[in-house]
Amino acid sequence: MSKIIHLKKAEMESIERVLRRAQTDISKIEQDVRKIIEDVKTKGDIAIIEFYKKMLNIEIDVKIHEDEFEKARERVSREFIEALEFGSDNIREFHRMQKPKPWMYEMRRGIYVGQIVRPIESVGVYIPGGKAAYPSTALMTVIPAMEAGVKRIVATTPPDNDGSINPHVLTALDFLGVKEAYRVGGAHAVAAMAFGTESVPKVNKIFGPGGIWFTAAKMLVRDSVDIDFIAGPSEILILADETADPKYIALDLISQLEHDVSTSAVLVTTSEAIAEKVDRIMSELIEKVERAEIVKKAYGEYGAIVVASDLDEAVAFANEYAPEHLEIHVSPEKIIDVLSKVNNAGSIFIGKYAPVPLGDYVLGPNHVLPTGGWAKARGGLSILDYLKIIDVAYVEPSVLPELGKHLKVLAGFEGLVNHYKAVEARIDNPENRS
Template structure:
């Protein structure tokens, strides 16, 4: 990792993949085919891309039972414990509907309603992600969503990973379909003979899934278009170089495009972490991926002091931020932009990925400047409530009509005045 002195504005080296024109056109064709041909298109594309012919997509109860037999009992309990932590955390995000009554009898308020249906995409390929299941499904359940549909690409055996199925069952998913890629997004958005459409789609995926989500947005809602994982560690000379290096590599092993950054005013720590990253990389199982990530998107920023270091972090607006300083909690109030903030030596980023409770679906690509982690509110909608009283209309009707005429909307003004004349 290169050590760079902070000078003016800094930014994370980010790999923003908006897809090629060929990829965008391919996704549009897939979506159009699914919209037109339904299950037949799903079968054809699953055979083409996943190399398995599926006659039906729904996961049957016996497949769930088989999954429990394949996952160690202790691991099942760990998944259950994680689900409970996630549920408990997200229950604190619940906000009730509310009404207020003014002195003139007017009632104003807000009605909070869960979405009717949500589709959750779980990536497949070489890895299985039970944690992704929990982080997307549990908040939706807490929000009160009645119908939660999960889709994920099948393996060569036509099945889903056992851990994914166990997590889905523990989280309460009743509809699970073995289909992935852009075709799965099309099924969730438009519906097929087997899969009824949903109102919102959440969950990460490859570039084709991301492009498909972008394409169907407007017909359905989506959570976000997530980029590669990012971590920034804000540390001083009280931090241990080996621990900082391990945390940086925990994100670098995700993806060759992941970004791992250390920001510190300590030259000794910067040099120590630089050495430790090289040492740990040499024995890392995913060495090739992590090495490319560190080389292309890693950095160590050396700040003049902690004040400059904090401002650098705010400029970076990282997805994950670890604060590993002598008085870490005291710096919390100075952090303006970060998706998730991990405070202190024992709050390594994987604690949040799997178990602590807060959501690990976080804003990337600097969008922590204006957006938030996935949460209960993402699975709810709000309706304004207005019950104007006769007294309030007499008091404010002329003002409302005058405002309407300012905008050239005479019918708006007359709609109010029609009631004033009768009263």
């Protein structure tokens, strides 16, 4: 069945279906998640231990111990360690470049203003587990924290059915030097990091993607602890002209579709020929790729091939979609113009040799990105999310009369006269007169 939609001809309902994609709806589980949060808040470790006894019939120790890290290292290949080293070097360098510098200058005579940069003191990172393990998420959430100078980094990750932790996740955490790691997942992990338990320390901010129960809990604890942002199912939008390679496009769409049945994968192109070729290749490949059932279901529900009349219309559609990942496959002379018009994307990959999977693992930019249209409001996870930018001001007494004059007018209008009185006392102090 063809997935091609023409923007000029399509009914609004078809376009809205593509834009809508999979939504993060916590309404059906909200009450259950609230109970979990309250249970962990009240009972601490016991709530976590009882949950895994009931759900998996296993006895767990919430804390992950040093001997588990040692055994994990013995179970992973040298190639895996080398891949961690290569990827982490790039991720570290990229996030180091993001770090802002403190500054101070004399804005007006006698008025000095600036900013200082301080790390958040403690953060919690979540490494998803369950159907698959994601050591790459350890790299993406821990390395920016380290580069920011965060003093305490706490990691949580769910156990397997036998209570063990995936050795590749443990090795990644060990490689990064994270020793405060805990065996807990989903909503229980969020509650533990938000409020603390006998084992898991309370943190100032929680980071990382996860499933619907984890995401719901993040939404519900925001009054008690800061979070990075809400990340839902993966998304890719590829913007292409007639020079694009249709097979590369199809493979890149499939590379993201294999994540989950709720993944969205969209091509918007100015070329009818490219649209038809990609449509045909997808039909051929989708039956024989790895994880075919997941790919087929996701593409059937949230995949589309959109034909635009020109690049401006294609870019406008991409901006409205605001994808987590945006690939730009256009001729070299058009790249700068197209890029200059893109406003909304979590991360952008330019040219046919920079597919999203490289960014998922080894390029350097972060793979924790806004989804569901939130790229209209923010970019991906960065070192800035682990830092506090604090404003600083110093005033010489000689400029107080001028400042006070204007403050008196504005504060008086708002009825906050004591604001001015605090300054007036300093103006009237003989010691402050030059």
